[in-house]
Amino acid sequence: MKTDLNIIAKTLRRKIIETSFRARIPHIGSCLSCIDLLVYLYWCELKINPLESENIHRDRFILSKGHGAPGLFQVLAAKEFFPLNLLEEFGKPGSVFHEHPPKPGYIAGIEAATGSLGHGLPMALGMALAERIQKLEYRTYAMLSDGECNEGSIWEAAMLASAQKLNKLTVIIDYNKWQATGRSQEVMAIEPLSDKWKSFGWDIQEIDGHDFSQIKDSFNKAKDESKPSAIIAHTIKGKGVSFMEDDNNWHYRIPNADELQRSLRELEDES
């Protein structure tokens, strides 16, 4: 399994960078930092049948860090939520595939429009409450960025989820230590991040967000908890391409032709 997931993630990294180059779409760094987590979620964790992407009992996944959409679109296409060739429209005028997820109904598999940070987790919280009230059978997941934890609404949601003992809600924080224009610790003193979530009443785990066996264990453990669960995934922004790793310029930069070729070479499949 482990190798397979690595190969899938590598393929999607290439597609993310190629698409960014072709469609002039930014946020490569943010997409590369969470792609391993997304691959694990969609290949191993989430109970969603791509052919029934509106089934009422499906697990709900909200990409609260909506600027990771170019990564999520690749994942959904690879899982055949929609035909792969739809992504040829990515970034073109009039297309629904642009920088952020649109509202549901335009792209199969998208549960919420999340380009504005701090909305996704509260919406996921509502979905988790809806599951309990209607006695449905699903879990709800929200993926946040560390920068997004600047938003007050995240902490409003964190307190209510805890008061409501929403044990079927899991948050994954893509903790790549950067936000748009600076180190997340310097902008808003985000540390101690896991103590913050813990003191808000959440079960917390800290993992390497690029290690599939740690990712697997954390999701399994999250299911055993009687409270909402936060997985703080330590990640590297731009992971997988040496000259992008931990360089925050790749929050907004688009690769030139030479950079594209260099990244694709680095991401070649050895197998």
Place this chain on the structure above:
Amino acid sequence: MRSLFAKEITNIAKNNKKVVILSGDIGNRMFDEFKDFAPDRFINCGIAEANMMSLASGMALCGLRPVIYTITPFTTTRCLEQIKIGAAYHNANLLIIGTGSGLSYSELGPTHHSLEDIAIIRSIPEIRLLTPSDPEELKVQLNESLLLDGPTYIRIGKKGEPNIFSKDNYLGIGKANVIRKGTDILILAIGPIVSEALSASNDLANENINVEVATMGSVKPLDEKFLEENLIRNFKYWITLEEHGLVGGLGSAILEWASDNNYLDKLKLKRIAVKNQFINKLGNQNYTRKMLGLDSSGIRNTIKNLCEN
């Protein structure tokens, strides 16, 4: 109006299991009956309105019919982006109740006044904006909203609002209603403040000024058919009356309607509303209405001046 709301939503929720009440830590005791029979469908979301609004849209996307209840500024402008994105853009089936609108909480100060909510909510696509004038109209609109797709904002008063309508009125969403017949002046009002217009009209009758009073029921949708029918009746003036700021409220909506349809040469319109200011010297609602010229005598004087000039 708020106690009617609590009673009616409780009745509705007994049959409609999708209805959930979300409270922003207000309404102590009001919802006791609701909590008794559906404790899992009443959630006190705390004093955290942004989260409450977004979670309501998440619930709606998963099949529920959340009803959000708190004081107007906190359920509108406080969480505006959550309304724009979560509720309106997602076309979420949710109902926002703003209680104590306008100057209902006058003596609580500008923090609790809502004199810009109509202007702001009106500018957002795909959300209805209802302005019932009495408890009966609220009851009808509440029931109708919960059957419609998409979000609705209902702007209500506080307590003790008089009953305005008779059995002859049809109080559906988007329906204007004439509550006093007249020929010289047409007052178009929204909300409980219409009672001030009625009382002003009775006084003006003694001075041979014959006033028709209508309630608009909602600002969005606007009853355009009703407005068009009145264009040909040659009223000397149309007056809009609202417990809201001058900027962007009912008066603006009707002027925009007239401009967009090339009717500006067919009517003269005077807006009675609160001028663009904060209210610093406080009193109760009656005091503040009087100070601002929104009470019956202020309305009467405005209309007399228009008729004399």
